[in-house]
Amino acid sequence: MSKILLINSPIRETQPPKNIPYGLSLIAAVLDELQHEVVLLDANAYRLTVDEIIEDIKDEDFDLIGLSGLVTTYKFQKELIPRMRMIFPESCIMSGGGCATSIPKEMLEWISGLDICVIGEGERTVLDVVIHLEDRDFSNVPGIVYRDRENQIIETQKRPLMTPEELDQLPYPALDMLPMEDVYFKNSSIALSYEALESKRRIDVISERGCPWGCTFCFHNVGGRKVRYQSPKYVVEMIKHFRFKYAIDFVTLVDENMLANKKRAIEFCDLYEEAGLVDVVKWGSTGHPNTIDPDILSRLKECGCTYLEIGGESADNRILKEIKKNTTVDKLQRALDLTLKAGINPVMNFMVGYEGEDLQSIYRTTKFWVKNGFQIFPFIITPYPGSELYYKNMDKILDQYDSKLENFILALGDATELTVNISNFSDPELLGLRDLMAKQDLVRIKRFAKEKNIELDDE
């Protein structure tokens, strides 16, 4: 049996850690199931620095070290991996998650000491890698990019996506390896509904892989546009299990398309009710505006749903079309009205600074917030690696980072920051307009348009 260290990289360090590393705890669970000796170091939960991690692990010995993180953790992984390589010259060091999936070759090129990047779903890949730890021949492990003995970077064949049946056979994420009591339950509260705000023992659950929509700003770690779901039975049994084990009182179903499959959503509600969970474990989820349906909403409400996050992105039809959101402002409004009417809190996110953004689209979006009584601080559209926008705006990225792509990746963080400007506004204009939007200062937006000789349509 192998000795394996898994590390969850820190993200969003300005806020307390609120999200369990779901993917990594699944990796831990499949390894644990096969009796490997697994240690999960949650550097995000404890906000550990690279020095502290090195100090904690330096006297140990591991056959395999696996890091996990979104692309915004690149800087952390770049600092940590070479330091680990120095103390563990023989260990195999791999990375998985959003960073490894979106820039695998670049990571291997830019980070010395990194042996393998796992692309997409890692549950079966990690087991295949473990089998080859002795001979170090990874050429027949599908779904990876690795560094061979001659320092060549090699991509293996694609790994087929897991089927819904296979997803239903997965063990539950290894929450017992995470600091649930010390960290995650203490930070349960999220301001998305009254019940979510009041929750004391909340967990995230993700029961869906891939997404059918093709929004240009999005990238899918696990399965592109091919959507696969775990069965409602599996999901409800898992929630019930965690209710018994941890007395959880709230579940964030981070699935991006909870309502896209109506039959499944209704079956989930029926089983949730049968399991007696409705009054004890409230929940919230996410839905595309086009999938909001009044019949389903009332059933969701009856079965404990307290909020729905609905991607708004912009309240301008031209922009919605350009980013391939496949919806319209009327549909956004309808989704909002129906959700509110059903007694579920609608939560909408918006971004600013699209390629085609102009003062008219900014004005329209701000008016939409005023009309709906929203308080919004919009994200700045960021072309994260892997997304359509990333490839399309490569020239702008390189131009703004002195032709050094790695510097752009090193700078990535929260999309509240301006990392790269893909709009036609200058940086100060874009940041200023974002502030005017957040303050809902329609008068100043209009005044700015007038200075630029632009007549805003007030319809």
Ligand code: B12
């Ligand atoms: C929950 C979530 C968050 C949580 C944090 C989650 C966490 N603890 O890591 C929060 C809310 C903090 C968050 C923040 C952000 N997020 Co987010 N988030 C998600 C979400 C909805 C679910 C992630 C998840 O658990 N997926 C399910 C599991 C099963 O998949 P997984 O984590 O990828 O893990 C699998 C594989 O990747 C692999 N794997 C993962 N780790 C490892 C490790 C090893 C060793 C191995 C072998 C394999 C492996 O195996 C796992 C099982 O198959 C995803 C969308 C999605 N549906 O995936 C976006 C997503 C990951 N987020 C994304 C983005 C862009 C962000 C933000 C930058 C957005 C923003 N507006 O600022 C911020 C980050 C801010 C910052 N400062 O860093 C992108 C990532 C893009 C990328 N290339 O990394 C995603 C994919 C959304 C999207 N569709 O574009 N996010």
